[in-house]
Amino acid sequence: MNKPIKSAGTSAEEIIEWGKNHDMETCFDRAEKMKPCPIGESGACCKVCHMGPCRLVGKNAEKEARGVCGATLPTVAARNMLRMIAAGTAAHSDHARDMAFTLLAVANEEVKDFKITDVKKLYKVAGLLNIEFEGRPVNDVARDVAETFIEDFVRQKGAINYIKRAPKKTRERWEKWGIVPRGIDREIVEAMHRTNIGVDHDPDHLLTHGLKVALADGWGGSMISTDISDILFGTPRPIKAEASFGIFKEDEVNLIVHGHEPTLAEVIVDTVGEPEMIEYAKSKGAKGINLGGMCCTANEILMRHGIPTAGGFTNQELGIMTGLIDVMTVDVQCIMPAIAELSKKFHTKVVTTSEKAKMQGAIHIEYNEHRAKEVAKEIIRLACDNFPNRKTEGSHITKKFPLIGGFSEEYIAYMQGGKWRASFRPLNDAIIAGRIRGVVGLAGCDNPRVASTGIHKYIVKELIKNDVLIVSTGCGSAACGAAGYLIPEMALENAGPGLREVCEAIGIPPILHLGACVDNSRILTIVTAMAAEGGLSEEIGGMPAVGIAPEWMSEKAIAIGAYFAASGVPVIFGGESPVGSSEEVTKIMTDVWLERFKGAFHFEPDPEKMLQMALDYIDRARETLKLRKYEPGKFGTERVLMDMAARRELEKHTAVPHAGVGGINEPEG
Ligand code: XCC
Numbered sequence: 209m210n211k212p213i214k215s216a217g218t219s220a221e222e223i224i225e226w227g228k229n230h231d232m233e234t235c236f237d238r239a240e241k242m243k244p245c246p247i248g249e250s251g252a253c254c255k256v257c258h259m260g261p262c263r264l265v266g267k268n269a270e271k272e273a274r275g276v277c278g279a280t281l282p283t284v285a286a287r288n289m290l291r292m293i294a295a296g297t298a299a300h301s302d303h304a305r306d307m308a309f310t311l312l313a314v315a316n317e318e319v320k321d322f323k324i325t326d327v328k329k330l331y332k333v334a335g336l337l338n339i340e341f342e343g344r345p346v347n348d349v350a351r352d353v354a355e356t357f358i359e360d361f362v363r364q365k366g367a368i369n370y371i372k373r374a375p376k377k378t379r380e381r382w383e384k385w386g387i388v389p390r391g392i393d394r395e396i397v398e399a400m401h402r403t404n405i406g407v408d409h410d411p412d413h414l415l416t417h418g419l420k421v422a423l424a425d426g427w428g429g430s431m432i433s434t435d436i437s438d439i440l441f442g443t444p445r446p447i448k449a450e451a452s453f454g455i456f457k458e459d460e461v462n463l464i465v466h467g468h469e470p471t472l473a474e475v476i477v478d479t480v481g482e483p484e485m486i487e488y489a490k491s492k493g494a495k496g497i498n499l500g501g502m503c504c505t506a507n508e509i510l511m512r513h514g515i516p517t518a519g520g521f522t523n524q525e526l527g528i529m530t531g532l533i534d535v536m537t538v539d540v541q542c543i544m545p546a547i548a549e550l551s552k553k554f555h556t557k558v559v560t561t562s563e564k565a566k567m568q569g570a571i572h573i574e575y576n577e578h579r580a581k582e583v584a585k586e587i588i589r590l591a592c593d594n595f596p597n598r599k600t601e602g603s604h605i606t607k608k609f610p611l612i613g614g615f616s617e618e619y620i621a622y623m624q625g626g627k628w629r630a631s632f633r634p635l636n637d638a639i640i641a642g643r644i645r646g647v648v649g650l651a652g653c654d655n656p657r658v659a660s661t662g663i664h665k666y667i668v669k670e671l672i673k674n675d676v677l678i679v680s681t682g683c684g685s686a687a688c689g690a691a692g693y694l695i696p697e698m699a700l701e702n703a704g705p706g707l708r709e710v711c712e713a714i715g716i717p718p719i720l721h722l723g724a725c726v727d728n729s730r731i732l733t734i735v736t737a738m739a740a741e742g743g744l745s746e747e748i749g750g751m752p753a754v755g756i757a758p759e760w761m762s763e764k765a766i767a768i769g770a771y772f773a774a775s776g777v778p779v780i781f782g783g784e785s786p787v788g789s790s791e792e793v794t795k796i797m798t799d800v801w802l803e804r805f806k807g808a809f810h811f812e813p814d815p816e817k818m819l820q821m822a823l824d825y826i827d828r829a830r831e832t833l834k835l836r837k838y839e840p841g842k843f844g845t846e847r848v849l850m851d852m853a854a855r856r857e858l859e860k861h862t863a864v865p866h867a868g869v870g871g872i873n874e875p876e877g
Contacts, residue, residue, distance in 0.1 A: 216662025296767025301429025363391035377747035389424035426771030451689035454608030467539035470508035504724035520683030531602015611694035641844035643706030646826030652757025675704035749776025749806025785811030
C-alpha cells in the first residue's frame with residue numbers, strides 16, 4: 209500500500225509510518241484513495257428527491273443549470289448549506305437535551321451518581337433565566353432551570369431564553385432580519401421542511417433560515433450544554449494536563465473516553481481511583497488505571513480534572529495503533545466507524561455506550577444516568593480484564609506535552625480583576641492600547657485531507673507573533689496541546705511584544721483552551737462581556753475578532769461558523785467551500801451577511817490567505833472603532849491592570865510559572 213504521510217504531528221507521523229510497515233489502513237489512506245467528488249464538494253449536487261441526484265454543472269451553471277424540478281444552482285447550494293447547519297445544530301442540541309434531562313433527574317433526586325457541583329453557576333444561570341433562587345432549596349432552583357431549558361427545545365412561539373444574553377444591538381439586528389429562534393427543535397424541523405423537494409427555493413430566504421437555526425445552536429443547544437455541564441461538574445479554571453500519545457502508560461490499564469458527552473466520563477473519573485478498582489487492576493498485573501480522553505469528551509474532563517488527552521479526531525485510529533489502549537469507550541459524534549475494525553488487529557476493545565449510537569464490531573454497554581456508576585465500573589473492569597491481553601504489537605509511541613487548559617468566561621473575568629473586581633477591562637484596554645491587536649477564536653476539527661493539525665499550528669504561531677490573543681476549542685485545542693503550544697512559555701518564545709506583556713502580566717498562555725465544541729458558546733459570552741465592558745464595539749459585530757476553523761470537516765463546525773457569522777463575527781474556514789459552486793450563495797454568506805450582521809462566512813483553502821484575511825478584518829475593525837493603528841511594540845498609555853490579590857492567589861497555586869492551577873477561590877458565578 210502506498211501510504212503518504214498526512215499528519216503534521218510528529219508522534220502521529222511516527223505511528224502512521226509504523227502502520228505503513230504493518231499493513232494498517234487509516235483515515236489518511238482512505239482520504240488519499242477517496243478523492244472528493246468535485247460536484248458534491250462544491251454544493252452543486254442535489255439529492256433531496258429521487259428524480260435525481262441532479263448535478264448542476266456546465267458552462268454558466270449559475271444561471272443556466274437546472275435540476276429535473278427546475279431548481280437552480282443557488283437554490284441547491286443554499287439548500288445543502290441549510291441542511292448542514294440543521295444537522296450540526298441537531299447534534300449539539302441533542303447533546304444539550306440529554307444534559308437538561310440529567311439536570312432534571314438530579315433535581316428530582318432520581319439519580320445518585322450526579323450532584324450539583326457549582327451552586328454559584330446554578331444561581332448565575334437561574335438569574336439569567338429570571339428564576340428566583342435566593343432562599344430556595346438548590347434542587348428546586350435546579351428543577352426550574354432544567355425545565356426552562358427543556359422548554360427551549362419545544363417552544364413554538366417567542367424566543368429561546370438565552371437570546372437575551374446577547375448585546376442589545378446584536379439582538380436588534382436579529383429581530384430586524386427575523387432570525388430570532390423560537391424553539392430549537394422547531395427551527396431544525398422547519399429547515400428539513402424547507403429543504404424538501406418543492407418548498408423554499410429562494411437562496412437568501414433559505415440561508416436566512418440557516419442563521420436562525422444556527423443561533424438556536426450557539427445561543428441555545430451549545431450554551432445550554434456548557435452551562436449545565438458547569439453546574440453539574442464545575443465551572444472550569446486553569447488546570448495542568450498533558451497531551452498526545454505519550455499519555456498512555458505501558459504498565460497501567462489504559463482506558464480512553466472518546467466522543468462528546470461529559471456525563472459518563474465524569475463518573476468514570478470519579479470511579480477510576482477507587483481502591484476497589486485499583487485493586488482489580490493490580491489483580492490483573494497492572495500498576496494502576498490510567499484514564500485519558502479523545503476529541504471533545506477529552507476536552508470536557510481535561511477542563512475540569514486535568515485528565516490528559518490523546519488528541520483530536522484524526523488521532524483515534526492512531527491511538528489504537530499504539531497497541532496500548534485496553535478499552536476505548538465512545539458515546540456520540542466524531543467516532544470513526546473504522547476503529548471497531550481496526551481494534552481487531554490489536555487487543556483493544558471498543559465500547560459503545562449511547563442508546564443512539566451503535567457500531568458493528570463493538571461491545572455495547574448502554575449508559576443511562578440512573579445506572580451511571582454501574583456502567584462506569586463495568587467498563588473499568590473490562591479494561592482491567594483486557595490488560596493481560598496486551599500484545600507487543602503497536603507503535604508504542606511515548607511523546608507527550610504539558611498544557612494548561614480550563615479557561616471559562618468566569619475565570620477569564622476573575623483573572624483580570626480578582627474575586628471582587630472581575631472584569632474584562634484589562635483585555636479591552638490592552639486591545640485599545642494596541643498591545644493586543646485582536647482576538648481569534650480557533651475552533652474546529654482536524655482533517656486528514658490536509659496536513660492534519662498542521663494548519664492549526666501554522667495559524668496560531670503566526671497569529672500570536674502578530675499580537676493576536678487566541679481562544680480555542682474542540683480539536684483545535686487538541687492540536688495546539690499535542691504540539692506543546694498551550695503553555696505560558698509559548699508566549700515568551702513566540703508572541704509579539706504586546707501580547708507577551710499581557711500574558712506575562714496576567715500569567716496566561718497566549719492560547720486559552722476554552723473546552724469542547726459546545727464551549728464555543730463561551731466565546732459568545734466572552735465577546736458579549738467585552739462589548740458590555742465598553743471602549744470597543746457595543747455589539748459583537750465590529751469587534752476586532754475573527755473565527756477560524758482551518759481544518760473543519762463536521763456539519764457541527766458549519767453550524768458553529770454560521771452562528772458566529774449571525775452574531776457578528778467574520779469567520780474563515782479552511783478547505784474548499786461546500787457552496788463554492790454558486791457565486792450568489794457565496795456572495796450572500798460573505799458580503800450580504802457582513803452588511804446585515806457584521807459577520808461573514810468565508811472558505812479559504814490557502815493558510816497564508818486565511819491568516820491575511822483574519823488580520824485584515826481585525827485591522828479594519830480597529831480602524832472603524834478609531835483605535836490606535838496596530839504597530840508591533842508601540843502601545844498607548846493604557847495599562848494592563850491585574851488585581852494583585854488575584855495575582856498572588858494565582859501564583860500560590862501555580863505549578864507552572866504564572867499559570868493558575870486550581871485551588872483558587874471559586875470565580876464569581
Ligand atoms: Fe469532532 Fe468535537 Fe470537529 Fe473535533 S472539533 S472533529 S466536530 S470532536 Ni468540534
